[in-house]
Amino acid sequence: MQKQTPLKKWLMLISLGFMGGTFYMSAYVGATYYTQLVEGLNMTNTQYGLASTIVSPIGAILIIPGAFLGDKFDAKKTLVFSIGAQSILNLSWPLWVHSFITYVLWRATFALLTCAYWGALIKYINNLDGEDSAGSSFTTYYLINGLSGAVGSFIPLWVVNAMDAGVGMIVFVEGIITSVATILVFFFLEDEKQLAKRGIYLKGDDPIQIKHIFYLIKYPGFWMMFLAYGLGVSFYNYIAYLTPYLTNVFEMDPSLSSALAIIRQYGVNLVAPIGGFICDRVLKATYKWYIVGYTILAAMFAGMTIFFNSNSNVIVVGIYTTILACMVMMVYTTLWSVLRELHIPTMVTATLSGIATISERAIQMVLPVIFGRFMDTMEPTQAFNSIFLVMAVIGVLAVLNGVWIARHHKKCLAGLRSFAAMTGMKEAVEE
Numbered sequence: 001m002q003k004q005t006p007l008k009k010w011l012m013l014i015s016l017g018f019m020g021g022t023f024y025m026s027a028y029v030g031a032t033y034y035t036q037l038v039e040g041l042n043m044t045n046t047q048y049g050l051a052s053t054i055v056s057p058i059g060a061i062l063i064i065p066g067a068f069l070g071d072k073f074d075a076k077k078t079l080v081f082s083i084g085a086q087s088i089l090n091l092s093w094p095l096w097v098h099s100f101i102t103y104v105l106w107r108a109t110f111a112l113l114t115c116a117y118w119g120a121l122i123k124y125i126n127n128l129d130g131e132d133s134a135g136s137s138f139t140t141y142y143l144i145n146g147l148s149g150a151v152g153s154f155i156p157l158w159v160v161n162a163m164d165a166g167v168g169m170i171v172f173v174e175g176i177i178t179s180v181a182t183i184l185v186f187f188f189l190e191d192e193k194q195l196a197k198r199g200i201y202l203k204g205d206d207p208i209q210i211k212h213i214f215y216l217i218k219y220p221g222f223w224m225m226f227l228a229y230g231l232g233v234s235f236y237n238y239i240a241y242l243t244p245y246l247t248n249v250f251e252m253d254p255s256l257s258s259a260l261a262i263i264r265q266y267g268v269n270l271v272a273p274i275g276g277f278i279c280d281r282v283l284k285a286t287y288k289w290y291i292v293g294y295t296i297l298a299a300m301f302a303g304m305t306i307f308f309n310s311n312s313n314v315i316v317v318g319i320y321t322t323i324l325a326c327m328v329m330m331v332y333t334t335l336w337s338v339l340r341e342l343h344i345p346t347m348v349t350a351t352l353s354g355i356a357t358i359s360e361r362a363i364q365m366v367l368p369v370i371f372g373r374f375m376d377t378m379e380p381t382q383a384f385n386s387i388f389l390v391m392a393v394i395g396v397l398a399v400l401n402g403v404w405i406a407r408h409h410k411k412c413l414a415g416l417r418s419f420a421a422m423t424g425m426k427e428a429v430e431e
Helices: 006-023 034-040 045-072 075-096 100-113 117-126 131-163 167-188 192-197 210-217 220-250 254-265 267-282 286-307 314-332 335-342 346-355 358-377 380-413 419-423
Strands: none
Touching: 006 075, 006 117, 006 131, 006 167, 034 045, 034 167, 034 220, 034 254, 045 075, 045 100, 045 117, 045 346, 045 358, 075 100, 075 117, 075 167, 117 131, 117 335, 117 346, 131 167, 131 254, 131 267, 131 335, 210 220, 210 346, 220 254, 220 286, 220 314, 220 335, 220 346, 220 358, 220 380, 254 267, 254 314, 267 286, 267 314, 267 335, 286 314, 286 335, 286 380, 335 346, 335 380, 358 380
């Protein structure tokens, strides 16, 4: 395989990172601007959680065809369409999203237009410079992702504070930013024909077919990724609750809490390469980092219920939540590099990457509405302690999944298990 030139690789990573860092700003606008969103659309905390409960099944239905399309069509074209279409959707927000119902409709449309995005993105990054550099490629991507996401989130915050505007203007400004991302991806990414000239093939000898989906779900490695994604992304998603935690329990100003949320969501990606270094150079295996990292996260979330109460110093709590977010990012950003230890062919990588995200949808159908109910019916400290204990349990489950992956990986290396042998799939099996 011909390695990418440093300049071209960085241009591609910058384009991918800028797109990735700004892609979900509007879809998860509540993570950064929770108070502004809930108040602007006159929603309760339970309704905010209920929106995820309603939209998640729609997203789950779209995942399989979206993942299939991610393997079927050129990855670059898929990414350009996804970011371009959602940019238009972002720009349209102020025109029609004014209530809980229209917010749900907006999110459902977002899910439809971007259903092929994730699988194509993961496949592209995983093969950008060879699988032996997957951990570093992903964490470098997330470093750029974090920087661009932080800038992309602070700009709307500055605009709305300067104009005394609401959530509609926030998403509109985010639409302008994602339009810039569309241009970068269009000009700097290589299509699959160009990648093939360097010996990188994102498809097998035969095109992906419907039957390959059934081969895939028979393979234990698929279910390991299914659990890894659902559990791992939960930490990324639900650190959003640290924002209302600081405002509801410690009465922090919403604008200051949003600024800290941007740091927790994006700024902490500066430490993401540490996770990649640990995976590729220290532990030399992602599953080992899963076991260590999620153990630490489980302990940190459980510790919040012991260390802090409404009388705690808000500065100390704010610093702790930032350290917690750093740890989340160091583990979360290596999540997909475990693909190399699952021994799955490249030709079905996007399909696996997409279908595995159903696990997140399933969790999103349940936990946000439960968390919202906690917040609406319990005293604030009790409500958030309940949320943090749930997160600690998720961390324990992630550790157990890491142990399962370790056993699977060792069997594959010993020749005792293979994708082809277990699935009966003979077409284009490459590792």
